Amino acid sequence: MLSSSTQLIRLSQGQLNVLERCPRQFQHTYLEQLFSPADPDTEARQTLGSRFHLLMQQREIGLPIDKFVKADSQLEAWMNAFAKDAPEILTNTNSRFFRDSEHYRSLQVQNYVLTAIYDLLIADEQQAQIIDWKTYRKPPNKRSLQSNWQTRLYLYILAETSDYLPENISMTYWFFQGEGKLRSIRIDYNTVRHQQTTKKLTRLLSRLSKWLEKYQQGEAFPQVSEGQRKVCEKCQYAHRCERDSVIETEELKAVDKTLANLATIQEVCF
Template identity: 60%
Template sequence: MLSTSTQLFRLSQGHLNLLAACPRKFQHTYLEQLTAPTDPQQEEYQTLGSRFHLLMQQQEMGLPINSFLQADTQLQTWMTDFANVAPEILTPDNDSQTFRDSEHYRTLQIQDYLLTVIYDLLIADQEKAQIFDWKTYPQPPNKSYLAKNWQTRLYMYVLAETSEYLPNNISMNYWFVQAKDQPKNLQFKYDTRKHKQTEHDLNELLSNLTNWLEQYHQKGPFPQEPASKKSCEYCQYAVLCYSQTNNPVEISSQILPNIDNIQEVSL
């Protein structure tokens, strides 16, 4: 039983993705709070992504958005294109019994960790629940890659665990508003098998994290990915890892992440 004095470690899908990719990078980023110089273009994309999220939240709440659209032609284009492709999302039926909530926040405790999710939009009726997430980078990733991403897995898992919806009645919908030609939707359907697999993988990852944290408090570092991995060439901590190992790392001159793979931060 958890002691009342124990402080829960809050984790998001971003933490889980980093833990799964490279535990040592998680250590440098979140425990030691080391940061790389901010790339101006990356910062500009993140700001624009945040503004679009705020725009969609304003729209869902029924607040005026004309000032946003008039001030930014990019946002105006995205909103117009999205309204043409998916008008039913932007124009809810006021007489419907459907539940809708933007920036919907949920938490779930597993072991000594508090998992947090924020759905850009949740639409649910008596039978099914749909999670929506807005993406503003140009190129949608490979669908099989996105299916393995902890955002997809955690978001549906938490909803199934914190509601009465069966896994088979839950779906995750990504909308890429800057996709080529017109906004593109990638949908993922959940089921009991995926739920059990996610539960197993999640508990395993969190158990590992507990062991790594105990090791870290004893002055032992988190596990490090093999230097032979190509991802090390583009990691901002490659120089630090190189100095702590005998395995050489060929560091790319472009150690900042590809802007197309950066997920905008939810408000």
């Protein structure tokens, strides 16, 4: 990712999420490309999610999918549930609607090219809707989705690269859970949120530029404060960042508290 000042750096929503959560984690992951192998369960879910996205893309461009759906009971359950709960999305072939699967858009901000790939974009002359497929077992709440950079960036880029007013843009997440269960969360955009995203994005990218400049001079990206130690508890780089001692301290405190509670329990005589 390191580059000269004349080159543009591409950033996705995933990279912005990591950068905002912990700049040092961004450094290890994207600059130094230090990755830990995923556990088998995670890899299996990711593979199933990728297959489902590919299936929806093939369906959208008119390729036959029945053979692939019937070969996988989970995919079949999801497709049947979606056809039941949101038939208008699957069957809407009105020529006045623009529909595009895996729709790509980009936007330059400062020295960065921000990229977005919409699972499905449906639009007409008045409004546009971004559709995103998720195969999480447990969907996040709406507030978490609104603050996630996928939501922020996808809505922001569409507003900046089209003639639609922010008020006429929305994003709907469809969560395909186990046993054919479905849940959708719609997030409507507006001018106030667009302005807020502009400020947050400008500030975050300006900081990134400073951190990159210092990194090229041998200075590491900043770590999160110890007051945000919960970020470190789930981070694969905790030992590298010398934050595993913080985690161990918290675990010891929990054990001490448990032992203290046990000490207060009166002995029962038989």
